[in-house]
Amino acid sequence: MKIAILSRNPSLYSTRRLVEAARARGHETKVLDVLRCYMNITSHAPSIHYKGEELTGFDAVIPRIGASVTFYGTAVLRQFEMMGVYPLNESVAITRARDKLRSLQLLSRKGIGLPITGFAHAPDDIADLIKMVGGAPLVIKLLEGTQGIGVVLAETQQAAESVIEAFMGLKANILVQEYIREAKGADIRCFVIGDKVVAAMKRQAKAGEFRSNLHRGGSASLIRITPEERSTATRAARIMGLNVAGVDILRSNHGPVVMEVNSSPGLEGIEAATGKDVADQVIAFIEKNAAAGKTRTRGQG
Numbered sequence: 001m002k003i004a005i006l007s008r009n010p011s012l013y014s015t016r017r018l019v020e021a022a023r024a025r026g027h028e029t030k031v032l033d034v035l036r037c038y039m040n041i042t043s044h045a046p047s048i049h050y051k052g053e054e055l056t057g058f059d060a061v062i063p064r065i066g067a068s069v070t071f072y073g074t075a076v077l078r079q080f081e082m083m084g085v086y087p088l089n090e091s092v093a094i095t096r097a098r099d100k101l102r103s104l105q106l107l108s109r110k111g112i113g114l115p116i117t118g119f120a121h122a123p124d125d126i127a128d129l130i131k132m133v134g135g136a137p138l139v140i141k142l143l144e145g146t147q148g149i150g151v152v153l154a155e156t157q158q159a160a161e162s163v164i165e166a167f168m169g170l171k172a173n174i175l176v177q178e179y180i181r182e183a184k185g186a187d188i189r190c191f192v193i194g195d196k197v198v199a200a201m202k203r204q205a206k207a208g209e210f211r212s213n214l215h216r217g218g219s220a221s222l223i224r225i226t227p228e229e230r231s232t233a234t235r236a237a238r239i240m241g242l243n244v245a246g247v248d249i250l251r252s253n254h255g256p257v258v259m260e261v262n263s264s265p266g267l268e269g270i271e272a273a274t275g276k277d278v279a280d281q282v283i284a285f286i287e288k289n290a291a292a293g294k295t296r297t298r299g300q301g
């Protein structure tokens with residue numbers, strides 16, 4: 001197969017590993033800087049061009065689209081879809097996953113366990129919003145944050161009120177969430193491919209920090225997950241419409257709760273913590289599932 005990898009940087013660990021795994025399985029790969037792809041969308045034969053040449057003959061595309069380039073990146077991916085190239089994750093699903101509020105609404109509709117979460121617009125509603133999610137301590141999050149940036153723990157009612165007020169004043173979209181104290185600064189990253197959790201790691205926040213993100217100094221280790229956690233993770237990925245996803249779960253007193261579903265989960269932390277060749281499994285999934293024009297939405301929407 002000829003596989004395109006949309007990535008801003010060929011030297012990133014995840015990109016290198018995908019290239020390596022694809023080559024080892026006998027495939028041809030091309031890493032494309034998504035911001036250098038340009039498109040002809042006017043004709044009946046949609047095309048993508050790259051540094052002066054037209055891209056043709058690709059069987060599959062692996063999107064590794066960073067949060068800062070979601071808009072342009074998903075447009076390029078959609079163009080691949082319209083050309084009939086099989087996307088590992090569909091553009092629509094990636095757009096969905098990038099918005100935490102939209103994601104939580106979709107997951108709640110299907111009964112996935114979630115932290116109690118509230119959303120409001122007007123400063124006048126802050127007091128009731130805080131009451132609704134169970135009062136302080138509580139977590140306040142920017143809807144489109146990543147790597148733990150824009151996630152705040154407000155320990156008291158007063159802190160919560162002023163942080164929410166400040167975010168609203170900046171016109172930032174935030175959600176307010178029950179603080180899962182019993183998780184003790186740990187979360188579980190489940191790496192889902194298709195209908196399976198192929199690897200899972202526990203991430204523990206460093207001392208004095210509640211955010212377990214590796215970018216925030218958290219440490220990762222191998223963990224055995226329960227059947228309930230396993231099915232929560234695979235169901236969450238399926239509801240989001242993602243073939244490959246990093247589902248982040250907290251162990252709460254009311255069972256596993258999903259915090260978020262990531263559409264471009266990194267390989268470095270999970271491969272190091274579990275010793276598994278996740279990149280190889282990603283390529284194997286593409287071999288099994290890629291077919292021309294095979295998308296649920298066919299590039300629509």
Ligand SMILES: Nc1ncnc2c1ncn2[C@@H]1O[C@H](COP(=O)(O)OP(=O)(O)OP(=O)(O)O)[C@@H](O)[C@H]1O
Pocket residue numbers: 115139141145146147148149150151177178179180181183185186187205210211212213248250259260262
């Ligand atoms: N409701 C909560 N209760 C307890 N801890 C939480 C809660 N929400 C978030 N955290 C902690 O904060 C971390 C960051 O939160 P979250 O994953 O929502 O943000 P993010 O910025 O999108 O991170 P990512 O880079 O994983 O996309 C989580 O990994 C978790 O450790």
Ligand SMILES: [Mg+2]
Pocket residue numbers: 145146147260262
């Ligand atoms: Mg996230």
Ligand SMILES: [Mg+2]
Pocket residue numbers: 148248259260
């Ligand atoms: Mg997270």
